[in-house]
Amino acid sequence: MAQKTPGGSPGRLTRRALSVLTAGVLAAAGVVSLAGTAEATGALGDAAAAKGRYFGAAVAANHLGEAPYASTLNAQFGSVTPENEMKWDALESSRGSFNFSAADRIVDHARGQGMKVRGHTLVWHSQLPGWVSGLAATDLRAAMNNHITQVMTHYKGEIDSWDVVNEAFQDGGSGARRSSPFQDKLGNGFIEEAFRTARAVDPGAKLCYNDYNTDGQNAKSNAVYAMVKDFKQRGVPIDCVGFQSHFNSNSPVPSDYRANLQRFADLGVDVQITELDIEGSGSAQAADYTTVVNACLAVSRCTGITVWGVTDKYSWRSGGTPLLFDGDYNKKPAYGAVLAALGGSDGGGDGGGTGACTATYTQTATWNGGYNGQVTVKAGSAGITTWSVPVTVPSPQKVSALWNGAPAWDAGGTVMTVKPTYNGTLAAGASTSFGFTVTSNGSTAAPVVGACTAS
Ligand code: G3I
Numbered sequence: 239m240a241q242k243t244p245g246g247s248p249g250r251l252t253r254r255a256l257s258v259l260t261a262g263v264l265a266a267a268g269v270v271s272l273a274g275t276a277e278a279t280g281a282l283g284d285a286a287a288a289k290g291r292y293f294g295a296a297v298a299a300n301h302l303g304e305a306p307y308a309s310t311l312n313a314q315f316g317s318v319t320p321e322n323e324m325k326w327d328a329l330e331s332s333r334g335s336f337n338f339s340a341a342d343r344i345v346d347h348a349r350g351q352g353m354k355v356r357g358h359t360l361v362w363h364s365q366l367p368g369w370v371s372g373l374a375a376t377d378l379r380a381a382m383n384n385h386i387t388q389v390m391t392h393y394k395g396e397i398d399s400w401d402v403v404n405e406a407f408q409d410g411g412s413g414a415r416r417s418s419p420f421q422d423k424l425g426n427g428f429i430e431e432a433f434r435t436a437r438a439v440d441p442g443a444k445l446c447y448n449d450y451n452t453d454g455q456n457a458k459s460n461a462v463y464a465m466v467k468d469f470k471q472r473g474v475p476i477d478c479v480g481f482q483s484h485f486n487s488n489s490p491v492p493s494d495y496r497a498n499l500q501r502f503a504d505l506g507v508d509v510q511i512t513e514l515d516i517e518g519s520g521s522a523q524a525a526d527y528t529t530v531v532n533a534c535l536a537v538s539r540c541t542g543i544t545v546w547g548v549t550d551k552y553s554w555r556s557g558g559t560p561l562l563f564d565g566d567y568n569k570k571p572a573y574g575a576v577l578a579a580l581g582g583s584d585g586g587g588d589g590g591g592t593g594a595c596t597a598t599y600t601q602t603a604t605w606n607g608g609y610n611g612q613v614t615v616k617a618g619s620a621g622i623t624t625w626s627v628p629v630t631v632p633s634p635q636k637v638s639a640l641w642n643g644a645p646a647w648d649a650g651g652t653v654m655t656v657k658p659t660y661n662g663t664l665a666a667g668a669s670t671s672f673g674f675t676v677t678s679n680g681s682t683a684a685p686v687v688g689a690c691t692a693s
Contacts, residue, residue, distance in 0.1 A: 249391050249392055249393070249394040249395070250342070250345075250392060250393065250394075250396060251394060251395045251396060280293075280311075280312065280313050280314040280315045280316055280353075281313060281314050281577065281582060282314045282315060282316070282562075282573075282576060282577060282580065282582070283314065283315050283316020283317065283353070284316070284582065285577055285580035285581055285582025286316060286542065286543070286580050287316060288580075288581060288582075289535055289580060289581060290541075291534065291535075291540070291541055291542045291543065292316050292317040292354055292398075292541065292542035292543075292544075293315060293316055293317065293542065293543050293544075293576075293580065294315050294316060294317025294318055294319060294353070294354065294356065294542065294543070294544040294545070295311060295314075295315045295317075295318060295319070295544060295545050295546075295547060295548050296318070296319045296320070296321040296358075296513065296544060296545070296546045296547050296548075297311060297318045297319065297320060297321060297344055297347075297348075297548065298320075298321050298322065298323075298552060299320070299323050299340040299341070299343045299344050300340075301548075301552060302343060302344070302347055306567045307548055307549065307552075307567075308347075310548055310549070310563055310567050311351075311548055312351050314562075315353065315548075316352075316353055316354065317348075317353055317354040317355070317356060317398070317542060317544060318344060318347075318348040318353055318354075318355055318356070319355070319356040319357075319358045319512070319513075319544050320340075320341050320344045320345075320355075320357075320358060321358075321546070321547070322365070323340040323341040323343075323344055324341045324357055324358055324359065324389070325358070325359060325362065325364075325365040326360075326361075326362065326365060326366050326367060326370065326385060327365045327366060327367045328340060328341065328365070329341065329385075329389055330367070330385055330388070330389075331367050332367070332369060333369050333381065334384075336388055336389070336392070338392055341393075345393065345396055349396065354398040355393075355396060355397050355398060356397070356398060356399050356400075356401070356510075356512070356544060357389075357390075357393060357397040357399065357400040357401065357443070358400075358401045358404070358448070358512075359400075359401035359402075359403075359404040359448065360385065360386050360389060360390070360400060360401065360402050360403070360432065360436065361382060361385075361386070361402065361403045361404070361420060361428070361429075361432045362403070362404040362405060363405065363406075363416060363418030363419070363420070363421075364405070366419070370419060371419045373419070373423075374423070375423040375424060378419060378420070378423050378424060379424055379428075379431070382420065382424075382428065382431070382432065382435075383431070383432075383435045386402070386432060386435045386436050386439065387435065387439050390436060390439040390440045390443070391439055391440075393440075394439070394440045394442075394443075395440070395442060397440070397443050398443070398444065399443065399444040399445075399446050399477075399478055399510065400436060400440075400443050400444070400445055400446060401446050401447075401448040401480055401512070402432050402433050402436045402445045402446060402447065403428075403429050403432050403433070403447055403448070404448045404449070405448070405449050405450065406418070406420075406421065406429055406447075406449070407449060407452075407458050407461050407462055408458070409451055409458060410457065410458070411456075411457040412457065413457045413458065413460060413461035413464075414461070429447070429465070430469065430474045433445055433469070433474055433475050433476055434474065434475060436475075437475035444477040444478050444508065445475055445476055445477050445478070446476075446477065446478040446479060446480045446510065446512075447462065447465070447466065447476060447478075447479050447480065448479075448480030448482065448512055449462055449480070449481075449482065450482035450483075450484055450513070451489070452481060452482075452498075453481050453482075453483050453485075453491070453492055453495055453498065454492025454493070454494045454495060454498050455492075455494050455497070455498050455501070459498060462479065463501065463502060463505070466479060466502065466505050466507060467505050470505055470506050470507070476507060477507060477508060478507050478508040478509065478510055478541070479502050479507050479508075479509050479510070480509075480510050480511075480512035480513075481498075481499065481509065481510070481511055481512065482512055482513035482514075482546075483511050483512070483513060483514040483515075483530060484513060484514075484515055484546065484555075484560075485514075485515070485516040485517065485526065485530075485560075486516070486517035486518070486555070486558055486560070487517070487518075490526070491516070491526050491529050491530060495529070495530065495533045496532075496533035496536050496537060499533060499534070499537045499540055500536075500537050503537050503538070503539035503540065507539070508539045508540070508541045509537060509539055509540045509541070510540070510541055510542050510543070510544070511530065511534055511540070511542070511543040511544065512544050513544065513546040514527075514530060514543055514544065514545045514546060515545060515546045515547065515553060515555060515558075515560035515561055516530070516560050516572070517555060517558030517559065517560045518558070518559070518560070519559055519570070519571075520571055520626075520691055521571055521626045521627075521628055521655050521688075521691050522655070523559075523560075523570070523571065523572045524570075524571040524572045524574065524575035524628055524688050524689060524691070525575065525628040525630075525648055525653045525655055525688065526572075526648075527562075527572045527575045527576050527579070528575045528576070528578075528579045528628055528630050528653060528686060528688050529630070529648065529652065529653060530543070531543065531575075531576055531579035531580060532579055532630055532632070532652075532686060535579070535580075536632075545561055545562060546560075546561070547561050548561065548563060548567075549561060549563045549564065549565060549567055550563065550564050550565050551564075551565035562576060571688070571689045571691045573689070574688060574689020574690075575628060575688035575689050577689075578686060578687060578688050578689060579630070579686050579688065594617065594618050594620060594622050594625075594690075594691075594692035594693070595615055595616060595617050595618055595622055595625050595664070595690040595691070595692040596615070596616050596618070596690050597613050597614070597615055597627040597687050597688070597689065597690035598613065598614045598616070598687075599611060599612070599613050599684075599685065599687040600612050600614070601684070602673065607677065607678055608638070608675060608676055608677045608678050609675075609676055609678065610673060610674070610675050610676075611629075611673065611674050611676065611685055612671050612672070612673040613627055613629065613656070613671060613672055613673075613687055614669050614670075614671045615627060615664070615669060615670050615671065615672070615690055616664075616667070616668070616669035616690075617664035617665065617666055617667060617668050617669070617692065618666070618667075618692075620666050621663070621664060621665045621666050621668075622662075622663070622664050622692040622693065623662055623663050623693065624657065624658060624662040624663075624692065624693055625657070625658060625662060625664070625690055625691065625692045625693075626655050626656065626657045626690070626691050627655070627656050627672075627687060627688065627689075627690050627691075628653055628654070628655045628656075628687075628688035628689075629653070629654050629655075629656060629674070629685050629686070629687050629688070630652055630653045630685060630686040630687075630688070631652060631653075631654070631676060631685050632652070632681055632683040632684075632685065632686075633652055633681075634679040634680065634681055635676050635677065635678050635679055635681050635683070635685075636676065636677045636679060637654060637674050637675070637676055637677075638675045638676065638677050639674060639675040640654070640656070640672065640673070640674045640675075641672065641673050641674070642658075642659060642660075642661060642670065642671060642672040642673060643656040643657065643658060643659060643661075643672030643674075644656065644657050644658070644659050656672055658670070658672075
């Protein structure tokens with residue numbers, strides 16, 4: 239086990255540097271060939287990287303030995319977040335005794351694949367060992383700073399962004415800080431102290447505040463906003479804000495999601511979507527994923543997206559099937575929608591949908607003030623009886639006409655999910671098309687056509 243006690247371990251990179259050096263010497267001697275240095279980021283990761291962003295997944299160490307889990311992770315994602323393995327109870331369950339073994343397995347896997355790593359999380363009221371809660375203020379402050387120092391030293395140079403403080407604000411309308419051992423004994427100042435300590439340990443890591451129910455403008459996000467603004471004004475080192483983005487019918491994607499990301503970005507921090515999952519299925523779920531990805535793409539300081547797991551079967555909300563791959567690692571319509579929104583392609587295959595149909599967009603006419611678009615829907619190797627295709631029209635563009643299809647609009651009025659009017663039944667390999675007219679209202683952005691879903 240990778241047990242380590244405090245007292246100045248140089249961190250993992252020193253060991254890594256030695257092994258790279260050894261490999262380099264062997265390569266120079268013609269004994270082995272070294273892989274190229276380009277990052278391999280996977281299909282979603284590559285598509286996101288082409289847009290200047292990362293696309294990652296939360297990962298559990300104990301699933302890495304499951305072949306389809308690892309191959310899906312490796313083939314698709316460019317970043318990982320340990321789902322539980324870097325939490326306080328996992329790393330320092332008794333005071334001063336650190337166990338990095340499970341977290342190291344994830345970091346080693348990720349780095350072996352050229353993936354980035356998000357660190358989650360240094361200071362959080364949950365998954366906190368009992369010994370921490372029992373400490374009096376002075377001791378608690380020392381324990382918090384020591385925990386940050388030991389963990390960040392161990393991973394120094396290997397973590398792209400750290401969630402330094404997680405979920406420190408209450409839900410509801412109060413905008414107050416959440417009661418926790420840190421808040422109750424150290425007061426509001428514990429957050430800035432954690433960030434200052436973190437910066438001193440690894441100046442190369444981006445330091446994030448991360449929370450949930452802050453995805454739209456509300457009392458909680460306003461309180462976080464005020465804190466970040468204050469930190470920026472006073473020079474407290476904060477680089478990013480994480481928006482967890484756990485969505486379902488009780489907590490849908492807010493209509494002001496993009497605007498909320500933008501207002502934080504305007505404070506001079508990066509924003510990241512850190513724990514995305516959206517309960518649901520089919521084209522509705524796909525449309526919501528499209529909305530989230532497009533929101534990130536529309537905010538230049540939105541640097542990346544992490545989905546909270548690889549497969550529905552291991553999700554913390556598995557009953558809500560909130561992820562991009564089903565329990566058998568099949569791509570869901572949401573997968574195709576994300577890939578399409580990122581501008582990627584699925585190798586000319588099924589568009590990431592059910593495998594039963596594809597959707598291909600062409601602009602057929604353009605003029606000053608608008609354009610016509612056409613989507614060709616093609617059945618795969620079997621006949622289908624109906625299909626649906628989500629089309630996102632970037633604001634402030636408006637659809638003024640649609641033919642050969644019937645639209646269902648999302649609440650925000652930007653995604654129309656098009657279904658057939660008369661042309662649902664297609665033989666294997668046969669195609670049909672629908673078309674639409676868009677008033678551009680000054681925007682020249684192309685619409686985003688998601689994955690075709692058939693039945
Ligand atoms: O691994 C043990 C297993 O050995 C034991 O038999 C079993 C019995 O309960 O528990 C297993 O541990 C569970 C662990 O997940 C791994 O599956 C814990 O009980 C369970 O509490 C833990 O839940 C995690 C949760 O955080 C804890 O708060 C979820 O996996 C994880 O997805 C979730 O992630 C959080 C983020 O860190 C912060 N934001 C919200 C998000 C969702 O709750």
